[in-house]
Amino acid sequence: MGFFTGLFWLAVAIIAAMAAGWVFRQAAIAVSPKGVAKELRTAPLTASFGMLMIILYILAAFFAPVIAPFSETEIVGREYQAWDNVHLLGTDNLGRDMMSRLIYAARNTVGIAFITTALAFLLGSVLGLLAAVVGGWVDQLLSRAVDVLMAIPALIFALLLLTIIGTSVINMILVIALIDSTRVFRLARAVAMNIVVMDYVEAARLRGESLWRLITREILPNAMAPLVAEFGLRFCFVFLTISALSFLGLGIQPPTADWGSMVKDNATLISFGDITPLLPAGAIALLTVSVNFVVDWQLHRASGLKE
Amino acid sequence: MSDKDILLTVKGLRIEGRSDDTWSEIVKGVDLTLHKGEVLGLIGESGAGKSTIGLAAMGFARDGCRISGGEINFDGIDLRAASESERRDLRGKRIAYVAQSAAASFNPAHKLIDQYSEAPIQHGVMGRGEAESDAKDLYARMQLPEPNDIGFRYPHQVSGGQLQRAMTAMAMACRPDLIIFDEPTTALDVTTQIEVLSAIRDIVEQFDTAAIYITHDLAVVAQMADRIKVLLKGEEVEEADTRTMLSNPTEDYTKSLWAVRSYARPEQPPVGDGTPVVSVRNVTAAYGITDVLHDVSFDIHPRRTVAVVGESGSGKSTTARVITGLLPPRRGETLFNGEALPIDYKKRTREQLRQAQMIYQMADTALNPKLKIRELIGRPAQMYLGLNGKALEDRTRDLLSLIELEPDNYIDRLPSELSGGQKQRIGIARALAAEPQFIICDEVTSALDQLVAEGILKLLDKLQSEFSLAYMFITHDLATVKSIADEVVVMKEGVVVEQGTKSEMFQPPHDPYTELLLSSVPEMDPDWLTTLLKERTATAT
Numbered sequence: 001m002g003f004f005t006g007l008f009w010l011a012v013a014i015i016a017a018m019a020a021g022w023v024f025r026q027a028a029i030a031v032s033p034k035g036v037a038k039e040l041r042t043a044p045l046t047a048s049f050g051m052l053m054i055i056l057y058i059l060a061a062f063f064a065p066v067i068a069p070f071s072e073t074e075i076v077g078r079e080y081q082a083w084d085n086v087h088l089l090g091t092d093n094l095g096r097d098m099m100s101r102l103i104y105a106a107r108n109t110v111g112i113a114f115i116t117t118a119l120a121f122l123l124g125s126v127l128g129l130l131a132a133v134v135g136g137w138v139d140q141l142l143s144r145a146v147d148v149l150m151a152i153p154a155l156i157f158a159l160l161l162l163t164i165i166g167t168s169v170i171n172m173i174l175v176i177a178l179i180d181s182t183r184v185f186r187l188a189r190a191v192a193m194n195i196v197v198m199d200y201v202e203a204a205r206l207r208g209e210s211l212w213r214l215i216t217r218e219i220l221p222n223a224m225a226p227l228v229a230e231f232g233l234r235f236c237f238v239f240l241t242i243s244a245l246s247f248l249g250l251g252i253q254p255p256t257a258d259w260g261s262m263v264k265d266n267a268t269l270i271s272f273g274d275i276t277p278l279l280p281a282g283a284i285a286l287l288t289v290s291v292n293f294v295v296d297w298q299l300h301r302a303s304g305l306k307e
Numbered sequence: 308m309s310d311k312d313i314l315l316t317v318k319g320l321r322i323e324g325r326s327d328d329t330w331s332e333i334v335k336g337v338d339l340t341l342h343k344g345e346v347l348g349l350i351g352e353s354g355a356g357k358s359t360i361g362l363a364a365m366g367f368a369r370d371g372c373r374i375s376g377g378e379i380n381f382d383g384i385d386l387r388a389a390s391e392s393e394r395r396d397l398r399g400k401r402i403a404y405v406a407q408s409a410a411a412s413f414n415p416a417h418k419l420i421d422q423y424s425e426a427p428i429q430h431g432v433m434g435r436g437e438a439e440s441d442a443k444d445l446y447a448r449m450q451l452p453e454p455n456d457i458g459f460r461y462p463h464q465v466s467g468g469q470l471q472r473a474m475t476a477m478a479m480a481c482r483p484d485l486i487i488f489d490e491p492t493t494a495l496d497v498t499t500q501i502e503v504l505s506a507i508r509d510i511v512e513q514f515d516t517a518a519i520y521i522t523h524d525l526a527v528v529a530q531m532a533d534r535i536k537v538l539l540k541g542e543e544v545e546e547a548d549t550r551t552m553l554s555n556p557t558e559d560y561t562k563s564l565w566a567v568r569s570y571a572r573p574e575q576p577p578v579g580d581g582t583p584v585v586s587v588r589n590v591t592a593a594y595g596i597t598d599v600l601h602d603v604s605f606d607i608h609p610r611r612t613v614a615v616v617g618e619s620g621s622g623k624s625t626t627a628r629v630i631t632g633l634l635p636p637r638r639g640e641t642l643f644n645g646e647a648l649p650i651d652y653k654k655r656t657r658e659q660l661r662q663a664q665m666i667y668q669m670a671d672t673a674l675n676p677k678l679k680i681r682e683l684i685g686r687p688a689q690m691y692l693g694l695n696g697k698a699l700e701d702r703t704r705d706l707l708s709l710i711e712l713e714p715d716n717y718i719d720r721l722p723s724e725l726s727g728g729q730k731q732r733i734g735i736a737r738a739l740a741a742e743p744q745f746i747i748c749d750e751v752t753s754a755l756d757q758l759v760a761e762g763i764l765k766l767l768d769k770l771q772s773e774f775s776l777a778y779m780f781i782t783h784d785l786a787t788v789k790s791i792a793d794e795v796v797v798m799k800e801g802v803v804v805e806q807g808t809k810s811e812m813f814q815p816p817h818d819p820y821t822e823l824l825l826s827s828v829p830e831m832d833p834d835w836l837t838t839l840l841k842e843r844t845a846t847a848t
Contacts, residue, residue, distance in 0.1 A: 198672050198673075199667045199669065199672045199673040200672065200673055200674055200675040202633065203665065203667070203673060203737070204675075205633075205652070206631055206632075206633070206652055206660060206665065207660065207686070207687060207690060207741075208655075208657050208660045208690070209690075217675075217678070218675055221675070221677035221678070222675070222676065222677055
């Protein structure tokens with residue numbers, strides 16, 4: 001019986017998600033300018049649902065102090081209180097309000113992941129495009145350096161670097177950005193390699209265009225689609241890495257709330273059949289899936305595939 | 308021929324294609340009858356629906372297309388009503404297909420003979436050993452070299468013309484009643500084209516196979532087909548047997564197709580003090596360690612067009628790369644108005660770069676797809692002439708008018724919103740924007756339909772007299788040379804074989820290679836191929 005009830009609620013959840021996606025899409029089409037609306041019309045329901053969720057996360061991150069009933073760090077009750085009317089999701093291992101911490105963590109985890117990904121992209125794509133356009137020893141030097149960095153397993157390398165330079169938010173951002181930029185570099189270089197052989201790039205070179213203009217006007221616009229798609233995916237990976245590092249105690253430091261360490265701190269409750277510690281993990285999963293829905297749609301559009 | 312001989316009838320065929328979720332008709336009610344052993348030529352420009360009709364004759368529609376109306380009856384079988392497995396049974400066995408690009412259609416991971424045997428074994432016509440010995444026999448009939456061994460090579464190990472013949476042999480494997488040839492020689496050089504054409508014609512005659520021959524080249528279809536059907540935008544224009552069609556077309560559209568070949572402009576008299584704009588002096592150039600150009604020299608004078616002709620691999624485009632500075636030569640130099648240019652484009656001044664512009668073969672890859680026409684054309688004017696704001700806008704509009712595109716209509720479009728011919732015009736405008744003295748045209752018309760290509764040639768001609776431009780015109784198409792060149796340079800394997808003015812060039816005596824090239828250009832006479840092959844055999848023995 002339990003299995004079928006589970007299945008039933010899963011189906012309800014999926015239908016509700018799709019319905020929410022549909023409503024969101026219709027609303028978005030209605031309020032958007034004409035060009036954007038036309039694009040939105042091509043979005044499948046999964047992507048619409050993904051966009052809706054991303055927007056909700058962003059809103060939660062921005063308005064955390066307004067939405068959250070309690071403060072992020074204040075101890076407001078006993079440890080491991082059950083769900084009730086005051087503490088909607090109960091309290092954690094120190095007696096802090098779970099709901100409030102969940103909302104604040106959106107700000108910390110998502111914000112830091114975004115900054116890290118942006119940094120990784122800036123570094124990786126600029127160097128990748130440069131390597132492809134200039135070629136020769138510049139390309140060799142950069143590519144081999146990246147190979148060396150990529151040879152070391154990412155998480156272990158991050159742990160190592162963080163142990164050496166010390167744990168702080170800034171250090172974590174820099175380390176993860178550096179490691180992830182190597183992946184971006186490879187992609188950007190590969191994409192740009194296919195573009196630099198095009199006749200229009202040759203024409204621009206023969207015209208005497210500067211390196212900067214070659215990269216920004218001739219190559220980057222044509223490399224945008226795969227890079228944007230990669231940004232979405234990379235964002236998820238970075239996000240998971242941050243949570244993993246936090247879970248291991250090397251990421252975001254207490255008392256700052258973040259989803260990874262929230263799982264770790266409250267893990268004991270799982271033994272008692274309480275699902276509260278799984279909520280932050282669910283928040284991570286939902287965002288990852290949502291971002292991927294949107295990325296899939298964009299990839300699909302960029303590659304020009306039908307069906 | 309009696310009705311009993313009818314192999315294929317198509318009545319009122321309608322095919323729809325989808326774009327952005329709307330279906331539009333691309334073939335609008337075409338009728339077609341094919342008798343046993345007969346060859347029907349389908350001709351028309353791109354978008355006429357030739358290939359779509361060819362595939363429909365097998366009961367097949369490409370992805371994104373559907374057959375929406377009409378009848379297709381192949382030897383008593385209604386192909387539209389037949390189940391997919393019945394149709395599959397016919398394909399490869401009784402109806403075969405030869406695609407335009409054999410290189411793209413063969414599976415690069417398997418040997419030719421393995422791919423040959425697949426259809427006969429699949430259809431249970433022959434066993435493996437039988438299929439292989441049959442393949443060798445057909446390879447010999449297709450005049451392939453070393454017929455016993457060539458099948459054991461991979462597709463990349465044989466040349467383009469050989470691959471196309473191997474594919475025709477493969478189509479013949481089950482001795483089909485009908486073969487559909489979709490532009491089988493379009494991607495080949497003229498000299499190779501002859502070999503493929505004669506091989507195809509022989510084998511079709513030997514086995515008395517019916518064929519539908521799809522092409523945009525009138526001269527080719529004249530050699531191959533018994534009857535010709537002319538198509539325009541999915542509709543039939545007219546149909547007649549080959550001789551009648553060539554000598555006496557009734558429709559205006561057909562006449563205009565026929566007339567393209569007759570466009571020619573008079574040779575321009577030399578102008579100026581005799582200093583050539585561009586002078587290539589004793590250039591030897593290499594890719595890696597292999598020399599691909601050997602001691603190439605020629606001059607291009609102001610206001611004249613020098614056509615550089617040769618087959619693929621002859622070094623035509625490489626010469627252009629040396630002139631533009633993309634490939635610094637090992638020896639030799641390029642003079643511009645009598646002064647030596649730095650051999651590497653990176654060392655040339657902006658003024659030197661401005662003076663020599665280039666127009667590319669594939670306008671699709673030569674225009675940045677993410678930039679608007681305004682920027683594509685405006686950028687050289689902005690860079691070289693320092694125009695900005697209103698002056699730049701005016702100049703861009705002038706350029707668009709020059710290439711006969713309405714400025715208001717086109718200035719804010721992206722390249723993807725233009726047709727092939729229009730894109731090529733934008734390429735021309737971009738070259739003109741730099742106000743150069745010299746333009747290299749690299750196969751600018753070879754990707755275009757004949758009528759569109761003629762428009763481009765006329766435009767180039769008009770611009771030449773208006774701005775006193777010198778052109779270097781790279782082409783493999785001698786018809787184009789005839790219509791636009793003043794001087795001709797013939798190249799073969801990186802060597803200049805012969806050069807001179809056009810009138811000298813098209814009159815004997817020729818260099819043997821020039822002779823071969825000239826005689827290989829198909830003519831509109833249906834007996835041309837037969838006569839030519841006879842002559843060649845006679846001289847060979």
